[in-house]
Amino acid sequence: MLRSKLIHPKILEVLGRCGHHAKILIADGNYPASSTLGPNAELVSLNLMPGLPTVNQVLEAVASAITIDIANTMDYERTGQYALTEDPPVWKDFQKTLDSEGLKIKLQPIEKWAFYEAVRTPDHVLTIQTADQQRFANLLLSVGVRMD
Template sequence: MLRHTLIHPQINAILGTAGHHSSILIADGNYPAASKRGPRAELVSLNLMPGVVTCNQVLQAVLSAIPVEAIQTMETETSGPYALDGDPPVWDEYRETIRAAGINVELQPTEKWAFYEAVSTNDHILTIQTADQQRYANILLTVGVRMD
Protein backbone atom coordinates (compact mmCIF):
# COMPACT_ATOMS: atom_id res chain seq x y z
CA MET A 1 0.00 0.00 0.00
CA LEU A 2 1.39 3.39 -0.99
CA ARG A 3 1.86 6.05 1.67
CA HIS A 4 1.74 9.05 -0.64
CA THR A 5 -1.49 10.35 -2.19
CA LEU A 6 -0.57 9.49 -5.78
CA ILE A 7 -2.24 6.17 -6.61
CA HIS A 8 -2.27 6.16 -10.44
CA PRO A 9 -0.36 2.97 -11.35
CA GLN A 10 1.10 4.13 -14.68
CA ILE A 11 2.26 7.47 -13.27
CA ASN A 12 3.79 5.74 -10.24
CA ALA A 13 5.65 3.31 -12.51
CA ILE A 14 7.11 6.14 -14.60
CA LEU A 15 8.07 8.20 -11.56
CA GLY A 16 9.74 5.11 -10.11
CA THR A 17 12.21 5.24 -13.00
CA ALA A 18 12.86 8.97 -12.62
CA GLY A 19 16.23 10.14 -11.44
CA HIS A 20 17.83 13.42 -10.53
CA HIS A 21 17.16 16.03 -13.26
CA SER A 22 14.32 14.08 -14.87
CA SER A 23 11.43 16.38 -15.76
CA ILE A 24 7.70 15.93 -15.52
CA LEU A 25 5.24 18.18 -17.32
CA ILE A 26 1.77 18.72 -15.93
CA ALA A 27 -0.01 20.15 -18.98
CA ASP A 28 -3.22 22.11 -19.20
CA GLY A 29 -6.01 21.20 -21.61
CA ASN A 30 -4.67 23.50 -24.34
CA TYR A 31 -1.08 22.20 -24.35
CA PRO A 32 -0.03 20.34 -27.55
CA ALA A 33 0.97 17.22 -25.58
CA ALA A 34 1.20 14.93 -28.59
CA SER A 35 3.85 17.04 -30.31
CA LYS A 36 5.64 19.07 -27.60
CA ARG A 37 7.43 16.52 -25.44
CA GLY A 38 10.76 14.79 -25.05
CA PRO A 39 11.67 11.90 -27.37
CA ARG A 40 11.35 9.34 -24.54
CA ALA A 41 8.54 10.98 -22.60
CA GLU A 42 5.39 9.00 -21.95
CA LEU A 43 1.99 10.67 -22.17
CA VAL A 44 -0.72 9.96 -19.61
CA SER A 45 -4.07 11.58 -20.38
CA LEU A 46 -6.18 12.49 -17.37
CA ASN A 47 -8.49 14.82 -19.28
CA LEU A 48 -11.91 13.41 -18.41
CA MET A 49 -13.99 16.49 -19.26
CA PRO A 50 -13.32 20.25 -19.33
CA GLY A 51 -11.89 21.22 -15.94
CA VAL A 52 -11.54 17.66 -14.63
CA VAL A 53 -8.78 17.07 -13.54
CA THR A 54 -6.83 20.29 -12.95
CA CYS A 55 -3.10 20.85 -13.05
CA ASN A 56 -3.10 21.81 -9.37
CA GLN A 57 -4.80 18.55 -8.38
CA VAL A 58 -2.13 16.61 -10.26
CA LEU A 59 0.60 18.79 -8.74
CA GLN A 60 -0.63 17.93 -5.23
CA ALA A 61 -0.44 14.21 -5.97
CA VAL A 62 2.95 14.32 -7.71
CA LEU A 63 4.56 16.44 -4.98
CA SER A 64 3.52 13.80 -2.45
CA ALA A 65 5.58 11.22 -4.34
CA ILE A 66 8.86 12.82 -5.50
CA PRO A 67 11.45 15.37 -4.42
CA VAL A 68 11.45 18.48 -6.60
CA GLU A 69 14.33 20.93 -7.04
CA ALA A 70 12.95 23.30 -9.70
CA ILE A 71 9.55 24.30 -11.06
CA GLN A 72 9.03 26.18 -14.31
CA THR A 73 5.85 27.79 -15.57
CA MET A 74 5.14 29.12 -19.03
CA GLU A 75 5.65 32.88 -18.90
CA THR A 76 2.58 34.94 -19.73
CA GLU A 77 2.41 36.98 -22.88
CA THR A 78 2.26 40.75 -22.46
CA SER A 79 0.46 41.51 -25.72
CA GLY A 80 -1.99 39.77 -28.00
CA PRO A 81 -5.14 37.77 -27.30
CA TYR A 82 -3.61 35.70 -24.46
CA ALA A 83 -1.92 38.58 -22.62
CA LEU A 84 -2.36 38.95 -18.87
CA ASP A 85 -1.51 41.72 -16.44
CA GLY A 86 0.53 39.99 -13.76
CA ASP A 87 0.62 36.35 -12.79
CA PRO A 88 -2.22 34.02 -13.73
CA PRO A 89 -4.45 33.10 -10.76
CA VAL A 90 -3.40 29.43 -11.02
CA TRP A 91 0.17 30.36 -10.03
CA ASP A 92 -1.07 31.42 -6.57
CA GLU A 93 -2.71 28.00 -6.26
CA TYR A 94 0.62 26.39 -7.17
CA ARG A 95 2.51 28.48 -4.62
CA GLU A 96 0.09 27.38 -1.89
CA THR A 97 0.34 23.72 -2.94
CA ILE A 98 4.14 23.91 -3.00
CA ARG A 99 4.22 25.50 0.48
CA ALA A 100 1.75 22.92 1.83
CA ALA A 101 4.02 20.15 0.50
CA GLY A 102 6.91 21.62 2.48
CA ILE A 103 8.94 22.42 -0.62
CA ASN A 104 11.02 25.59 -0.66
CA VAL A 105 11.12 26.23 -4.42
CA GLU A 106 9.98 29.33 -6.30
CA LEU A 107 8.14 29.24 -9.62
CA GLN A 108 10.45 30.10 -12.52
CA PRO A 109 8.50 31.74 -15.36
CA THR A 110 10.05 30.67 -18.66
CA GLU A 111 9.44 32.25 -22.05
CA LYS A 112 6.99 30.15 -24.12
CA TRP A 113 9.44 28.85 -26.76
CA ALA A 114 12.16 28.21 -24.16
CA PHE A 115 9.55 26.29 -22.14
CA TYR A 116 8.80 24.10 -25.17
CA GLU A 117 12.55 23.51 -25.59
CA ALA A 118 12.89 22.53 -21.93
CA VAL A 119 10.10 19.98 -22.38
CA SER A 120 11.67 18.58 -25.57
CA THR A 121 14.85 17.26 -23.91
CA ASN A 122 15.93 13.68 -23.23
CA ASP A 123 15.38 14.34 -19.50
CA HIS A 124 11.63 14.77 -20.03
CA ILE A 125 10.12 11.44 -18.97
CA LEU A 126 6.42 12.16 -18.47
CA THR A 127 3.63 14.47 -19.58
CA ILE A 128 0.42 14.32 -17.60
CA GLN A 129 -2.28 15.92 -19.77
CA THR A 130 -5.09 17.44 -17.72
CA ALA A 131 -8.30 19.16 -18.74
CA ASP A 132 -7.42 22.37 -16.91
CA GLN A 133 -8.95 25.34 -18.73
CA GLN A 134 -6.94 28.06 -17.00
CA ARG A 135 -4.46 30.00 -19.12
CA TYR A 136 -0.77 29.44 -18.41
CA ALA A 137 -1.41 26.42 -16.17
CA ASN A 138 1.43 24.32 -17.63
CA ILE A 139 4.03 23.45 -15.01
CA LEU A 140 7.36 21.63 -15.46
CA LEU A 141 8.91 19.87 -12.46
CA THR A 142 12.56 18.89 -12.18
CA VAL A 143 13.14 15.88 -9.96
CA GLY A 144 15.50 16.51 -7.08
CA VAL A 145 17.41 14.23 -4.74
CA ARG A 146 15.90 12.27 -1.89
CA MET A 147 17.62 13.49 1.25
CA ASP A 148 16.12 11.16 3.89
Protein backbone atom coordinates in the same frame (compact mmCIF):
# COMPACT_ATOMS: atom_id res chain seq x y z
CA MET B 1 -3.22 -1.06 -1.05
CA LEU B 2 -1.34 2.21 -1.58
CA ARG B 3 -1.79 4.87 1.07
CA SER B 4 -0.14 7.82 -0.66
CA LYS B 5 -2.06 10.56 -2.47
CA LEU B 6 -0.74 9.35 -5.82
CA ILE B 7 -2.24 6.03 -6.88
CA HIS B 8 -2.19 6.17 -10.71
CA PRO B 9 -0.24 3.07 -11.80
CA LYS B 10 1.40 4.45 -14.97
CA ILE B 11 2.44 7.72 -13.33
CA LEU B 12 3.90 5.80 -10.37
CA GLU B 13 5.78 3.52 -12.77
CA VAL B 14 7.40 6.42 -14.62
CA LEU B 15 8.17 8.36 -11.43
CA GLY B 16 9.75 5.22 -9.95
CA ARG B 17 12.24 5.18 -12.85
CA CYS B 18 13.07 8.90 -12.58
CA GLY B 19 16.43 10.12 -11.49
CA HIS B 20 17.80 13.50 -10.49
CA HIS B 21 17.03 16.20 -13.08
CA ALA B 22 14.32 14.19 -14.85
CA LYS B 23 11.57 16.49 -16.09
CA ILE B 24 7.85 16.03 -15.58
CA LEU B 25 5.34 18.27 -17.32
CA ILE B 26 1.88 18.73 -15.88
CA ALA B 27 0.07 20.29 -18.82
CA ASP B 28 -3.15 22.25 -18.98
CA GLY B 29 -5.94 21.29 -21.37
CA ASN B 30 -4.72 23.60 -24.13
CA TYR B 31 -1.10 22.44 -24.17
CA PRO B 32 -0.04 20.60 -27.39
CA ALA B 33 1.13 17.55 -25.45
CA SER B 34 1.25 15.05 -28.30
CA SER B 35 3.54 17.20 -30.45
CA THR B 36 5.98 18.43 -27.77
CA LEU B 37 7.07 15.22 -26.08
CA GLY B 38 10.73 14.71 -25.44
CA PRO B 39 12.26 11.65 -27.14
CA ASN B 40 12.14 9.63 -23.89
CA ALA B 41 8.82 10.88 -22.55
CA GLU B 42 5.56 9.10 -21.96
CA LEU B 43 2.17 10.78 -22.19
CA VAL B 44 -0.56 10.09 -19.65
CA SER B 45 -3.88 11.66 -20.61
CA LEU B 46 -5.97 12.45 -17.53
CA ASN B 47 -8.25 14.94 -19.28
CA LEU B 48 -11.58 13.53 -18.12
CA MET B 49 -13.87 16.47 -18.88
CA PRO B 50 -13.35 20.24 -19.15
CA GLY B 51 -11.73 21.43 -15.93
CA LEU B 52 -11.06 17.99 -14.44
CA PRO B 53 -8.53 17.34 -13.25
CA THR B 54 -6.64 20.57 -12.79
CA VAL B 55 -2.89 20.97 -12.94
CA ASN B 56 -2.84 21.88 -9.26
CA GLN B 57 -4.71 18.69 -8.31
CA VAL B 58 -2.14 16.64 -10.20
CA LEU B 59 0.68 18.68 -8.65
CA GLU B 60 -0.62 17.83 -5.18
CA ALA B 61 -0.51 14.11 -5.97
CA VAL B 62 2.90 14.21 -7.69
CA ALA B 63 4.50 16.42 -5.02
CA SER B 64 3.45 13.91 -2.38
CA ALA B 65 5.44 11.20 -4.18
CA ILE B 66 8.73 12.78 -5.33
CA THR B 67 11.29 15.39 -4.40
CA ILE B 68 11.12 18.46 -6.62
CA ASP B 69 14.13 20.76 -7.16
CA ILE B 70 12.72 23.21 -9.69
CA ALA B 71 9.20 24.24 -10.72
CA ASN B 72 9.00 26.15 -14.00
CA THR B 73 5.84 27.79 -15.25
CA MET B 74 5.20 28.79 -18.84
CA ASP B 75 5.48 32.57 -18.78
CA TYR B 76 2.37 34.34 -19.96
CA GLU B 77 1.94 36.53 -23.00
CA ARG B 78 1.69 40.25 -22.40
CA THR B 79 0.32 41.14 -25.84
CA GLY B 80 -2.09 39.42 -28.21
CA GLN B 81 -5.35 37.59 -27.74
CA TYR B 82 -4.13 35.43 -24.82
CA ALA B 83 -2.36 38.25 -22.98
CA LEU B 84 -2.55 38.72 -19.23
CA THR B 85 -1.66 41.83 -17.25
CA GLU B 86 -0.45 39.98 -14.16
CA ASP B 87 0.63 36.52 -13.06
CA PRO B 88 -2.05 33.88 -13.66
CA PRO B 89 -4.04 33.24 -10.46
CA VAL B 90 -3.25 29.52 -10.70
CA TRP B 91 0.41 30.28 -9.96
CA LYS B 92 -0.57 31.20 -6.38
CA ASP B 93 -2.27 27.82 -6.08
CA PHE B 94 0.87 26.06 -7.34
CA GLN B 95 3.04 27.91 -4.84
CA LYS B 96 0.65 27.10 -1.99
CA THR B 97 0.75 23.41 -2.91
CA LEU B 98 4.55 23.38 -3.09
CA ASP B 99 4.74 25.16 0.26
CA SER B 100 2.28 22.72 1.85
CA GLU B 101 4.54 19.83 0.81
CA GLY B 102 7.44 21.52 2.60
CA LEU B 103 9.27 22.30 -0.63
CA LYS B 104 11.34 25.44 -0.34
CA ILE B 105 11.25 26.37 -4.01
CA LYS B 106 9.70 29.28 -5.88
CA LEU B 107 8.08 29.15 -9.28
CA GLN B 108 10.42 30.14 -12.08
CA PRO B 109 8.75 31.28 -15.33
CA ILE B 110 10.25 30.33 -18.69
CA GLU B 111 9.35 32.30 -21.82
CA LYS B 112 6.64 30.46 -23.77
CA TRP B 113 8.70 29.26 -26.75
CA ALA B 114 11.70 28.40 -24.55
CA PHE B 115 9.30 26.38 -22.37
CA TYR B 116 8.34 24.23 -25.35
CA GLU B 117 12.04 23.64 -26.06
CA ALA B 118 12.69 22.73 -22.40
CA VAL B 119 10.01 20.04 -22.69
CA ARG B 120 11.46 18.55 -25.89
CA THR B 121 14.74 17.55 -24.17
CA PRO B 122 15.94 13.96 -23.56
CA ASP B 123 15.52 14.35 -19.78
CA HIS B 124 11.75 14.92 -20.18
CA VAL B 125 10.27 11.60 -19.03
CA LEU B 126 6.58 12.27 -18.48
CA THR B 127 3.77 14.57 -19.55
CA ILE B 128 0.54 14.40 -17.59
CA GLN B 129 -2.18 16.06 -19.69
CA THR B 130 -4.99 17.55 -17.61
CA ALA B 131 -8.18 19.29 -18.65
CA ASP B 132 -7.35 22.48 -16.75
CA GLN B 133 -8.87 25.44 -18.58
CA GLN B 134 -6.90 28.18 -16.86
CA ARG B 135 -4.49 30.04 -19.10
CA PHE B 136 -0.76 29.44 -18.62
CA ALA B 137 -1.31 26.65 -16.10
CA ASN B 138 1.55 24.49 -17.43
CA LEU B 139 4.14 23.35 -14.91
CA LEU B 140 7.50 21.70 -15.63
CA LEU B 141 9.02 19.96 -12.62
CA SER B 142 12.62 18.84 -12.18
CA VAL B 143 13.09 15.80 -9.95
CA GLY B 144 15.35 16.29 -6.98
CA VAL B 145 17.34 14.01 -4.72
CA ARG B 146 15.83 12.15 -1.79
CA MET B 147 17.81 13.15 1.27
CA ASP B 148 16.16 11.02 3.97
